[in-house]
Amino acid sequence: MRTVVAPVEGEYVRVESRSEPGIEVNGIPATLECVRKADVRVDLVDPDAVCTDDGRAFVVEHVLGPLRLCGVTAASVTGIASEWDFSRPEHRFCYATALGPDAVVSHPAGLPNPALAKAVREVGTEPIDGETRATLSESVTRETDVGSITVSPAETGSGVSLDLEYAGARFGADVPHDGARGDVIEAITTATTPYLAPDAEVAVTHAAADVLSDVVVLGGLEDVRIEASLGGAYHAETIGVARRAREQGAVTGLERPAADR
Numbered sequence: 108m109r110t111v112v113a114p115v116e117g118e119y120v121r122v123e124s125r126s127e128p129g130i131e132v133n134g135i136p137a138t139l140e141c142v143r144k145a146d147v148r149v150d151l152v153d154p155d156a157v158c159t160d161d162g163r164a165f166v167v168e169h170v171l172g173p174l175r176l177c178g179v180t181a182a183s184v185t186g187i188a189s190e191w192d193f194s195r196p197e198h199r200f201c202y203a204t205a206l207g208p209d210a211v212v213s214h215p216a217g218l219p220n221p222a223l224a225k226a227v228r229e230v231g232t233e234p235i236d237g238e239t240r241a242t243l244s245e246s247v248t249r250e251t252d253v254g255s256i257t258v259s260p261a262e263t264g265s266g267v268s269l270d271l272e273y274a275g276a277r278f279g280a281d282v283p284h285d286g287a288r289g290d291v292i293e294a295i296t297t298a299t300t301p302y303l304a305p306d307a308e309v310a311v312t313h314a315a316a317d318v319l320s321d322v323v324v325l326g327g328l329e330d331v332r333i334e335a336s337l338g339g340a341y342h343a344e345t346i347g348v349a350r351r352a353r354e355q356g357a358v359t360g361l362e363r364p365a366a367d368r
């Protein structure tokens with residue numbers, strides 16, 4: 108596991124180090140169990156909360172993706188937005204349910220938080236004890252009318268490799284356990300969401316952040332190869348394939364000693 112050396116802030120979030128494995132967003136664990144909505148965006152709710160509108164984090168993929176790109180796998184994320192922006196549907200939802208604007212932890216322009224990625228790289232990351240590395244025992248595929256995604260086993264410690272297609276454009280990247288190359292991080296975090304992207308190249312580059320968030324962070328899969336042809340509200344597929352991997356019993360975990368990172 109890796110965490111940030113010092114607290115950092117990006118667009119509308121503050122990220123602090125955590126001594127336990129995993130990422131929390133506004134106190135909610137970033138796990139498949141807490142995913143409440145996965146279509147055009149991903150929201151988390153605490154499954155133990157009595158009223159689920161009480162504790163909810165909106166658009167978490169645009170903070171989880173950049174953190175994984177930087178190698179961060181243990182952190183506490185807190186929303187820090189204090190102003191309403193009623194052009195955003197998530198803000199209208201929050202206002203209607205008595206949540207604050209800080210429940211929305213994403214960049215308003217649909218970017219995977221380039222300022223956060225820059226800040227994390229500036230302060231640096233450090234390994235902590237307690238690492239678990241999970242991969243798959245077999246490939247898992249999910250197909251729909253608009254695309255398909257296959258997640259395949261990879262060697263322990265190898266990290267993630269991505270081969271993505273969106274509207275005819277392709278993007279590939281390697282994301283080792285301690286983070287991607289600087290130019291890869293910058294390319295992905297400055298690429299706009301497919302709903303606002305000027306062309307397919309930008310859209311497919313952006314999708315890398317979403318796939319990392321959903322399959323790797325929320326899905327809890329550290330060492331995998333991911334091939335996907337994406338379209339439509341693709342978080343249903345990226346979250347869906349991670350859920351299918353669990354249902355099929357294909358997830359295999361491995362505790363590694365602290366010295367073997």
Ligand SMILES: [Zn+2]
Pocket residue numbers: 168169300301313314316317
């Ligand atoms: Zn996105």
